[in-house]
Amino acid sequence: MDSILRLALALLALCAPVRKEGRVIAAHHSLLRVGGVSSLDYVQDGLYYQLDGIENAGRGVHDASASTWSDLTGNGRDATFINGKAWKDDACYLAGATSDHMAKIRGVPSFTAFTLEIVFKGGTAESYARIFDNEAYFQWVENRRFGALVYTSRYPNHPAIEICTTVDNEFSLVPPCHGMSAPMSLSIYPSVSGSTITGASASANGQFKQTVTYSTSAGTVPQYMDVANRSSTPDRGMDMDVYAIRVYNRVLSAAEIAANYAIDKARFNLP
Numbered sequence: 001m002d003s004i005l006r007l008a009l010a011l012l013a014l015c016a017p018v019r020k021e022g023r024v025i026a027a028h029h030s031l032l033r034v035g036g037v038s039s040l041d042y043v044q045d046g047l048y049y050q051l052d053g054i055e056n057a058g059r060g061v062h063d064a065s066a067s068t069w070s071d072l073t074g075n076g077r078d079a080t081f082i083n084g085k086a087w088k089d090d091a092c093y094l095a096g097a098t099s100d101h102m103a104k105i106r107g108v109p110s111f112t113a114f115t116l117e118i119v120f121k122g123g124t125a126e127s128y129a130r131i132f133d134n135e136a137y138f139q140w141v142e143n144r145r146f147g148a149l150v151y152t153s154r155y156p157n158h159p160a161i162e163i164c165t166t167v168d169n170e171f172s173l174v175p176p177c178h179g180m181s182a183p184m185s186l187s188i189y190p191s192v193s194g195s196t197i198t199g200a201s202a203s204a205n206g207q208f209k210q211t212v213t214y215s216t217s218a219g220t221v222p223q224y225m226d227v228a229n230r231s232s233t234p235d236r237g238m239d240m241d242v243y244a245i246r247v248y249n250r251v252l253s254a255a256e257i258a259a260n261y262a263i264d265k266a267r268f269n270l271p
Helices: 003-015 027-032 254-268
Strands: 047-052 080-082 092-095 102-106 115-125 129-134 146-150 160-163 184-193 196-204 207-217 224-227 238-248
Touching: 047 102, 092 102, 102 238, 115 129, 115 254, 129 238, 160 184, 160 196, 184 254, 207 254, 224 238, 238 254
Parallel strands: none
Antiparallel strands: 047 238, 080 102, 092 238, 102 224, 115 184, 115 238, 129 146, 129 224, 146 160, 184 196, 196 207
């Protein structure tokens, strides 16, 4: 077993409660344990919903004809689709730029306590292309906006991320997110002081990259978000392979983010 993966499993043993034996995937689904790990090997503490490209239709189940994307936590926060999608063996392909495909996912549980992890590979992108954005596109509502986009006029190569701000904050230390030849695991979470959001932070491929600081109050979380385009005006899309989306109801530690990345690396052939 890869040394990074062994370290990740050791970190997970320290970071999360021990899982009961009965929670492992049944033997007849063992072929989905890519690299010896499965969707159950990610950090489970605080997992709000989990969408997985390999186990897209339930724990240990891949269905190439699935019409929805199953939330593996059992909380019922499944994703739906607009204008189409295509299942690969390990990902959901959304032609957000070329065909206005979108996945509609649930919003985060709270702007002050969450981590959103998305594992994806970006391709053809329109101007101001969305990795994800609020369903209603709260562009001018300061404390309700949550989005990540690329190919903006000011920041053409690196993502701009907003948490409760209308300002496009450039994350220049995060690798380019469109036209990549390899997938990336991107973790996004707020910096918080009391009830005030003091910035947005991002890690890429298990490593902390950058915090952009500002100060704003947290507004009401929108119920849904769009992935690969924006449903309000579908002219800001990116063609994407989406391998996984995980949302937590807390900010993960650096060790937990690194551990999740090691599982992503084993399952989705990340760099």
